[in-house]
Amino acid sequence: MKRETRNKTQEWLVSFPSLFWLALFFVMPTAFVLAVALRPSNPYGGIGAGWTLENLRRLADPNYLIIAWRTIWISVLITFICILLAIPIGYYLARVTPKWRNFFLMLVIIPFWTNFLIRIFAWKVLLHPEGLIKRLLVFLGMAAPQTSLLYNPAAVVLVSVYTFLPFTILPIYAAADKFDFTLVEAARDLGARSFQAFYKIFLPGIRRGLFTAVLFVFIPSLGSYIIPDIVGGPTSEMIGNKIAQRVFVDRNLPQASALSVILTLSVLAPLIAVLFLQGKKEKPGAIF
Amino acid sequence: MAEFLEFQNVSKYFGAIKAVDQVSLEIKKGEFFSLLGPSGCGKTTMLRLVAGFEHPNAGRILLDGEDITDLPPNKRKVNTIFQSYALFPHMTVWENIAFGLRIAKKSKNEIKREVEAMLHLIRMTDQAPKRPDQLSGGQKQRVAVARALINKPQVLLLDEPLAALDLKLRQRMLIEIDMIHDEVGITFLYVTHDQGEAMSLSDRIAVMDLGRIEQVGIPAEIYETPRTSFVAAFIGDTNFLEGEVTDLVDNEYCHLKIAGFSGIICFNDKSIRLGNPVYLSIRPEKIHISRDRPEELPLRNILPAVVEDVIYLGSTTKYWVRAQELRIQILRQHFRFFLDEKPIRWKDDVWIWWHGDDGFMLERYREVDENLISIPPQKVGESNENNEKS
Numbered sequence: 001m002k003r004e005t006r007n008k009t010q011e012w013l014v015s016f017p018s019l020f021w022l023a024l025f026f027v028m029p030t031a032f033v034l035a036v037a038l039r040p041s042n043p044y045g046g047i048g049a050g051w052t053l054e055n056l057r058r059l060a061d062p063n064y065l066i067i068a069w070r071t072i073w074i075s076v077l078i079t080f081i082c083i084l085l086a087i088p089i090g091y092y093l094a095r096v097t098p099k100w101r102n103f104f105l106m107l108v109i110i111p112f113w114t115n116f117l118i119r120i121f122a123w124k125v126l127l128h129p130e131g132l133i134k135r136l137l138v139f140l141g142m143a144a145p146q147t148s149l150l151y152n153p154a155a156v157v158l159v160s161v162y163t164f165l166p167f168t169i170l171p172i173y174a175a176a177d178k179f180d181f182t183l184v185e186a187a188r189d190l191g192a193r194s195f196q197a198f199y200k201i202f203l204p205g206i207r208r209g210l211f212t213a214v215l216f217v218f219i220p221s222l223g224s225y226i227i228p229d230i231v232g233g234p235t236s237e238m239i240g241n242k243i244a245q246r247v248f249v250d251r252n253l254p255q256a257s258a259l260s261v262i263l264t265l266s267v268l269a270p271l272i273a274v275l276f277l278q279g280k281k282e283k284p285g286a287i288f
Numbered sequence: 289m290a291e292f293l294e295f296q297n298v299s300k301y302f303g304a305i306k307a308v309d310q311v312s313l314e315i316k317k318g319e320f321f322s323l324l325g326p327s328g329c330g331k332t333t334m335l336r337l338v339a340g341f342e343h344p345n346a347g348r349i350l351l352d353g354e355d356i357t358d359l360p361p362n363k364r365k366v367n368t369i370f371q372s373y374a375l376f377p378h379m380t381v382w383e384n385i386a387f388g389l390r391i392a393k394k395s396k397n398e399i400k401r402e403v404e405a406m407l408h409l410i411r412m413t414d415q416a417p418k419r420p421d422q423l424s425g426g427q428k429q430r431v432a433v434a435r436a437l438i439n440k441p442q443v444l445l446l447d448e449p450l451a452a453l454d455l456k457l458r459q460r461m462l463i464e465i466d467m468i469h470d471e472v473g474i475t476f477l478y479v480t481h482d483q484g485e486a487m488s489l490s491d492r493i494a495v496m497d498l499g500r501i502e503q504v505g506i507p508a509e510i511y512e513t514p515r516t517s518f519v520a521a522f523i524g525d526t527n528f529l530e531g532e533v534t535d536l537v538d539n540e541y542c543h544l545k546i547a548g549f550s551g552i553i554c555f556n557d558k559s560i561r562l563g564n565p566v567y568l569s570i571r572p573e574k575i576h577i578s579r580d581r582p583e584e585l586p587l588r589n590i591l592p593a594v595v596e597d598v599i600y601l602g603s604t605t606k607y608w609v610r611a612q613e614l615r616i617q618i619l620r621q622h623f624r625f626f627l628d629e630k631p632i633r634w635k636d637d638v639w640i641w642w643h644g645d646d647g648f649m650l651e652r653y654r655e656v657d658e659n660l661i662s663i664p665p666q667k668v669g670e671s672n673e674n675n676e677k678s
């Protein structure tokens with residue numbers, strides 16, 4: 001018992017610097033944003049005096065709900081596609097000989113050497129009505145000449161998947177690399193077909209990597225702003241775009257803050273719930 | 289009993305390496321069969337070929353008359369106990385054991401009954417809700433055994449299952465594995481590099497080297513009448529004395545000339561011809577050592593020697609002596625604590641002798657055996673249980 005309390009104290013001491021950092025640069029700014037959301041705006045683009053719930057009330061506007069719903073389903077779709085692509089890639093990277101592994105990892109990382117914005121603009125060029133992909137699709141008869149590949153949700157999903165895929169591949173690869181593939185052999189030995197061994201043994205074995213990967217894609221997707229701004233159109237506006245509009249066009253900081261608070265909470269709530277559930281489950285079966 | 293698990297000219301290559309090289313082997317039903325050899329000899333590949341994790345480049349593997357060569361692992365009625373146990377870390381002991389039955393879509397009641405019977409067999413009923421990382425090495429091993437046995441395999445494959453355990457636990461698990469084999473009565477194929485394990489557990493042993501089987505036989509046969517110098521050197525310790533046949537005494541015995549000693553008598557079952565270079569192999573425990581000259585008897589070889597090293601090993605003492613240029617190791621059991629005899633010490637002049645039947649002649653060994661034969665004297669404290677088996 002005594003040892004346990006000492007361990008607890010040590011834990012606190014060790015995690016204090018990072019807690020302090022988080023408090024200073026995450027909790028406090030979030031609190032500021034929350035505070036601003038409760039203030040009225042003034043006509044000069046600043047923050048008015050007094051307190052109001054008006055900004056939060058205005059969020060019930062059906063327009064916002066449509067955009068919130070769109071943000072969620074686009075983010076879920078992006079996450080789903082990324083994970084679906086990253087699992088086989090991560091699996092393959094963990095199984096291939098080190099020489100090839102390093103080569104493929106390089107391929108995964110190389111895009112980071114180019115500026116993010118430039119890469120998004122490159123996609124705009126590729127998807128442009130006169131662009132390579134469009135012409136190829138028309139040539140192959142897979143798209144009508146008048147369809148647009150740009151400025152729709154599909155373009156946002158495509159470019160987001162391209163952008164976030166490395167962030168899913170890397171944690172899944174890291175988990176798969178540590179995974180003991182004898183376990184898959186053991187499952188096969190006990191009668192499991194390859195696919196059964198894959199989803200009953202391999203997937204649970206890399207669940208931490210999967211979880212990290214999901215967070216790495218889902219959270220930035222929810223707050224995504226540049227991608228829908230550049231390759232998206234009116235039908236693919238996301239919350240991020242709305243927040244930007246409130247700040248830069250309407251010069252209404254309190255309204256933008258209210259939207260941000262909702263976004264932060266909707267990211268934090270499921271995250272905390274999952275962490276809590278996981279922590280409960282991971283606790284070893286009572287022998288202390 | 290007919291052969292049950294059969295290798296027919298099986299070969300498996302990894303690139304240029306011949307892991308298994310044209311092996312033919314027959315294992316009987318219910319037998320405890322060991323594959324014994326140094327690391328890299330192909331014994332684990334043999335096991336993986338039976339399990340279905342590797343596909344042979346040539347040859348067939350038959351189980352109970354059925355050709356299983358092309359079957360995937362999940363279609364073979366064999367189960368494996370892995371060296372690392374490979375317990376599923378995200379499942380409890382109970383779920384680990386139940387895995388095979390769940391995959392086979394057995395009814396809930398049947399699974400419950402079978403798993404509980406297994407838990408009882410391995411005496412771990414109260415550990416069922418634990419996860420593998422909360423178990424000790426011995427417990428993990430027992431769970432691995434239960435998980436493999438619950439599928440009622442026709443052959444249980446064991447891949448160095450004791451290698452990860454400490455000595456005491458190893459000895460206990462050895463007895464446990466033996467008991468489980470008696471209880472379930474199925475065929476065990478046991479892979480090990482530890483001759484002590486193989487000797488004490490097996491009905492028969494196949495000694496492997498460089499992807500080939502050197503000798504198959506019951507443990508005593510392997511130890512007492514090794515067919516090749518590799519087997520003689522790998523199983524237990526032995527002295528290799530280089531010599532040549534000078535004359536035949538009769539049909540059974542011949543005389544050898546070894547170093548400066550001529551007229552050394554040896555049993556000759558190989559009908560080796562005169563003048564043939566041979567190696568005389570004598571187990572260290574078969575040689576006697578004394579300060580007094582022993583009585584001359586027919587078939588007894590007596591040589592003068594000087595003690596160069598005395599290594600006390602507890603229940604035994606190992607002597608390294610020099611007889612002319614021959615360096616010979618001798619192992620003596622302590623029957624009493626040298627009460628009535630003066631202990632033999634370093635640099636003492638002694639007599640060594642052995643019976644002509646206790647040495648056996650081997651053909652010239654291959655070059656690869658050279659390092660095995662010229663093993664340096666054992667250091668004090670190195671385990672040497674194998675010599676107690678004689």
